[in-house]
Amino acid sequence: MQKRAIIVFLVGLLVLLGGAAAYILTAPASTVTRLPSQAGSGTAKVGGAFELIDQSGQTRTQADFAGRHMLVYFGFTYCPDVCPTSLAIMSQGLDLLEAEAGSLEDRVVPVFVTVDPARDDVEAMAAYAEHFHPRLVALTGSDAQIAAAAKAYRVYYRKVDDPSASEYLVDHSSFIYLMGPDGTYVSHFAHNATPQEIAERLKGFLKL
């Protein structure tokens, strides 16, 4: 009888140890899976007040766009490939939707903000904007104004000095942001989205 009691005790101990081991093994996993969602729920706010200068030399603030969605892209006119492609895609997406739904002038404003105000002055922005959507608002400003706008939109940018190149480049994040009529973030598109994808998703957001 005593032997059986010992066996029962040992089996019980093993079950307890097994349970503890299983708990220890799974507990860190559940902690790990919780972390990204916690990080995700603390959504960094994209967007906010800005004061910049458009390609006709007029001061423009967020208030000028109130009541309309904004498609916003930050970049620079000397960018060899990503910026012109992104701006073309953004313009073509809006063109596609306007071909189907009619002018969206009262509802969507495409906006380009430079991260290279040293070279992208009002004249440079005016000339560059010609290549894209006819309603594109091209914004520049002082270093401080650009820094404030980029900070509000969580846009990273950094000048890159390449001794082998005659012109410097600017590293920058390249999302196309869709902002709502109240100026708050709605969604974003990757810089390599297709015009069709932009038109289609925009149609959904605008409930067209």
Ligand code: NI
């Ligand atoms: Ni670029």
